[in-house]
Amino acid sequence: xxxxxxxxxxxxxxxxxxxxxxxxxxxxxxxxxxxxxxxxxxxxxxxxxxxxxxxxxxxxxxxxxxxxxxxxxxxxxxxxxxxxxxxxxxxxxxxxxxxxxxxxxxxxxxxxxxxxxxxxxxxxxxxxxxxxxxxxxxxxxxxxxxxxxxxxxxxxxxxxxxxxxxxxxxxxxxxxxxxxxxxxxxxxxxxxxxxxxxxxxxxxxxxxxxxxxxxxxxxxxxxxxxxxxxxxxxxxxxxxxxxxxxxxxxxxxxxxxxxxxxxxxxxxxxxxxxxxxxxxxxxxxxxxxxxxxxxxxxxxxxxxxxxxxxxxxxxxxxxxxxxxxxxxxxxxxxxxxxxxxxxxxxxxxxxxxxxxxxxxxxxxxxxxxxxxxxxxxxxxxxxxxxxxxxxxxxxxx
Amino acid sequence: xxxxxxxxxxxxxxxxxxxxxxxxxxxxxxxxxxxxxxxxxxxxxxxxxxxxxxxxxxxxxxxxxxxxxxxxxxxxxxxxxxxxxxxxxxxxxxxxxxxxxxxxxxxxxxxxxxxxxxxxxxxxxxxxxxxxxxxxxxxxxxxxxxxxxxxxxxxxxxxxxxxxxxxxxxxxxxxxxxxxxxxxxxxxxxxxxxxxxxxxxxxxxxxxxxxxxxxxxxxxxxxxxxxxxxxxxxxxxxxxxxxxxxxxxxxxxxxxxxxxxxxxxxxxxxxxxxxxxxxxxxxxxxxxxxxxxxxxxxxxxxxxxxxxxxxxxxxxxxxxxxxxxxxxxxxxxxxxxxxxxxxxxxxxxxxxxxxxxxxxxxxxxxxxxxxxxxxxxxxxxxxxxxxxxxxxxxxxx
Numbered sequence: 001x002x003x004x005x006x007x008x009x010x011x012x013x014x015x016x017x018x019x020x021x022x023x024x025x026x027x028x029x030x031x032x033x034x035x036x037x038x039x040x041x042x043x044x045x046x047x048x049x050x051x052x053x054x055x056x057x058x059x060x061x062x063x064x065x066x067x068x069x070x071x072x073x074x075x076x077x078x079x080x081x082x083x084x085x086x087x088x089x090x091x092x093x094x095x096x097x098x099x100x101x102x103x104x105x106x107x108x109x110x111x112x113x114x115x116x117x118x119x120x121x122x123x124x125x126x127x128x129x130x131x132x133x134x135x136x137x138x139x140x141x142x143x144x145x146x147x148x149x150x151x152x153x154x155x156x157x158x159x160x161x162x163x164x165x166x167x168x169x170x171x172x173x174x175x176x177x178x179x180x181x182x183x184x185x186x187x188x189x190x191x192x193x194x195x196x197x198x199x200x201x202x203x204x205x206x207x208x209x210x211x212x213x214x215x216x217x218x219x220x221x222x223x224x225x226x227x228x229x230x231x232x233x234x235x236x237x238x239x240x241x242x243x244x245x246x247x248x249x250x251x252x253x254x255x256x257x258x259x260x261x262x263x264x265x266x267x268x269x270x271x272x273x274x275x276x277x278x279x280x281x282x283x284x285x286x287x288x289x290x291x292x293x294x295x296x297x298x299x300x301x302x303x304x305x306x307x308x309x310x311x312x313x314x315x316x317x318x319x320x321x322x323x324x325x326x327x328x329x330x331x332x333x334x335x336x337x338x339x340x341x342x343x344x345x346x347x348x349x350x351x352x353x354x355x356x357x358x359x360x361x362x363x364x365x366x367x368x369x370x371x372x373x374x375x376x377x378x379x380x381x382x383x384x385x386x387x388x389x390x391x392x393x394x395x396x397x
Numbered sequence: 398x399x400x401x402x403x404x405x406x407x408x409x410x411x412x413x414x415x416x417x418x419x420x421x422x423x424x425x426x427x428x429x430x431x432x433x434x435x436x437x438x439x440x441x442x443x444x445x446x447x448x449x450x451x452x453x454x455x456x457x458x459x460x461x462x463x464x465x466x467x468x469x470x471x472x473x474x475x476x477x478x479x480x481x482x483x484x485x486x487x488x489x490x491x492x493x494x495x496x497x498x499x500x501x502x503x504x505x506x507x508x509x510x511x512x513x514x515x516x517x518x519x520x521x522x523x524x525x526x527x528x529x530x531x532x533x534x535x536x537x538x539x540x541x542x543x544x545x546x547x548x549x550x551x552x553x554x555x556x557x558x559x560x561x562x563x564x565x566x567x568x569x570x571x572x573x574x575x576x577x578x579x580x581x582x583x584x585x586x587x588x589x590x591x592x593x594x595x596x597x598x599x600x601x602x603x604x605x606x607x608x609x610x611x612x613x614x615x616x617x618x619x620x621x622x623x624x625x626x627x628x629x630x631x632x633x634x635x636x637x638x639x640x641x642x643x644x645x646x647x648x649x650x651x652x653x654x655x656x657x658x659x660x661x662x663x664x665x666x667x668x669x670x671x672x673x674x675x676x677x678x679x680x681x682x683x684x685x686x687x688x689x690x691x692x693x694x695x696x697x698x699x700x701x702x703x704x705x706x707x708x709x710x711x712x713x714x715x716x717x718x719x720x721x722x723x724x725x726x727x728x729x730x731x732x733x734x735x736x737x738x739x740x741x742x743x744x745x746x747x748x749x750x751x752x753x754x755x756x757x758x759x760x761x762x763x764x765x766x767x768x769x770x771x772x773x774x775x776x777x778x779x780x781x782x783x784x785x786x787x788x789x790x791x792x793x794x
Binding site: 001002003004005006007008009010011013015017018020021024026027028029030031032033034035036037038039040041044047050051067068069070071072074075079099102103105106107195197203204205225226227228229230248249250251252253254255256258259261262264265268269327333338 | 398399401402404405406407408410412414415418423425429430432433434435436437441447464465467471472476499502503504592594600602622623625626627645646647649650651652656658659661662665666724735
């Protein structure tokens with residue numbers, strides 16, 4: 001059998017990621033490949049580091065893109081900072097906190113779990129109790145923006161607690177970077193990882209990370225080797241370090257880094273705080289439409305992520321049939337629930353380039369037509385009216 | 398400081414990788430991103446698996462692209478197949494055999510080294526002695542095509558030896574896949590990894606791997622968890638397994654997989670054996686030109702890789718100055734020596750799309766002009782004459 005070239009359909013991506021990739025970024029991606037040791041490429045790597053420092057709001061020297069997806073960025077943080085027997089307090093209120101636990105165990109550490117319900121934010125009191133009860137704990141790990149639930153954590157307060165109990169922090173910012181407020185230096189985050197396919201609107205496959213001086217010191221003073229050769233920052237630092245003395249480690253994903261560079265230039269040009277504001281405002285418009293269709297959000301407004309909207313599926317509606325119809329009829333992707341939320345919620349992403357009015361109107365209108373047809377009870381047209389009122393109150397130009 | 402969009406120069410890539418990426422592949426790379434769980438994307442993943450089976454000449458079900466560079470493909474093989482205390486016979490005759498040793502140690506295994514000089518092929522007798530002397534050894538690991546030296550290993554005979562002593566094999570085919578003969582099933586290879594940026598002429602960042610039934614059984618019957626969550630094949634198999642029951646593991650690098658798909662379609666259309674022959678014939682043309690300039694190959698013809706030509710730097714020539722001039726004047730990249738060969742050799746890649754007459758003539762002529770200018774002694778024009786004779790003897794259309 002002869003296999004032919006693959007031509008993907010044109011989708012609108014409003015799931016939990018990947019988000020829509022801006023045509024400028026796709027165009028940058030396809031520029032001619034050059035060598036990963038070419039001085040011009042090395043210069044570009046320096047720019048990527050600077051742009052990531054801006055996006056993370058940090059001056060950390062060790063701020064680089066890991067040459068693999070967010071899961072590998074997560075693993076980079078854990079395998080480098082944990083040595084055998086280290087106690088790590090892990091907050092879990094969704095799927096990705098659970099993955100952190102797996103990482104601690106596989107790195108030889110001992111996880112101390114602080115659990116909250118899926119859809120609730122991390123309870124600071126429970127975290128403090130755990131830190132108090134486990135004075136030997138060396139690290140506090142938590143998810144800033146839980147992609148499985150749409151919940152935001154109070155990262156600033158959690159970092160304060162960690163410092164109070166002399167712990168380093170490992171923070172999952174896969175879905176928050178570029179979408180909601182995140183200040184690595186001001187909040188005192190020690191190790192953080194993100195993904196490119198969420199609020200940066202870049203292709204999936206790269207994981208930006210950043211490490212504080214304290215974290216770097218701990219990595220450099222390890223008594224055992226990092227268990228992963230590929231993710232060993234002692235080696236990776238030589239590759240992404242000062243351009244005058246770069247040591248070959250692996251071959252960087254040249255073209256995906258062109259794309260990341262372009263997405264970060266776009267973020268720089270928009271301005272980080274403007275991007276945060278855009279995500280916040282667009283969430284309000286979607287919210288107006290969703291609520292006018294008599295649907296509820298899973299997450300309390302106080303800690304709801306504007307870029308990842310977890311909407312409860314109305315009683316009697318087959319959620320998979322709705323998603324399937326949106327995809328086949330409208331080329332529109334929204335996300336399913338994960339883990340304990342499977343079948344109960346949709347996850348509607350308004351991330352990066354996907355966070356724009358045209359996407360919201362498509363999504364709300366397509367949902368309106370589909371839900372009405374499947375028998376869900378609400379007043380047609382109310383969504384548009386509600387969205388218009390929200391837009392007016394935001395007084396957009 | 399405002400950072401601007403990055404526009405790379407147009408290089409000709411004749412180093413040890415990345416090789417030139419065909420424009421068709423760059424174009425495929427930049428097609429619109431779709432969701433990694435989109436049924437249409439899942440269908441493409443199935444095609445990628447089939448195309449990789451063809452490229453590897455295998456029917457192994459577990460034949461997939463790891464979502465990270467070749468170094469991560471290497472680590473995937475070692476962390477999945479090794480448990481604490483396992484003895485692994487590792488052949489080292491270059492940089493990448495040394496990396497295998499690191500991987501064995503970090504995976505908790507005990508490496509038993511069989512060393513040959515850089516530039517020599519693996520001595521089968523020494524390997525058999527090591528296997529005989531270490532009956533508890535469970536794995537034989539070797540590099541099929543040493544990218545650091547340009548040396549080929551007799552993979553077929555090494556696999557026979559491994560079977561005779563009841564060992565599984567782990568084979569590094571980063572530089573051989575698509576360039577020289579490689580028959581996973583016929584030779585009985587158990588675990589193999591490669592890269593996309595060499596003879597597949599795709600962008601760097603993805604690592605095709607394949608595992609035999611025997612290897613899969615060993616992975617499934619492990620008594621300890623794989624130390625890497627990201628590379629744990631027990632989890633990855635659920636993601637790349639039957640499309641009807643895919644389990645979310647990580648977010649696949651959607652666009653790079655479009656590019657890999659396209660490069661594999663091109664390989665299928667050319668025909669694997671035609672591609673091997675093209676690499677072999679083009680090596681002869683380069684060889685004629687190089688030798689007419691009074692330069693020698695590091696590696697004996699019997700086990701020289703046609704896709705990676707290690708040429709000894711003539712006495713009195715500053716090798717770095719030559720490379721720098723080729724890059725700045727001709728936009729031509731050739732590779733430096735690595736490790737013990739640094740300063741002594743150049744590595745000239747004729748890989749994938751880079752393996753073509755126009756590249757060879759550019760490379761030889763640019764070297765001719767540069768070396769003559771730097772005082773190396775040879776007869777100008779002899780290289781062209783020698784290449785012409787080789788071409789005539791090959792009777793190309």
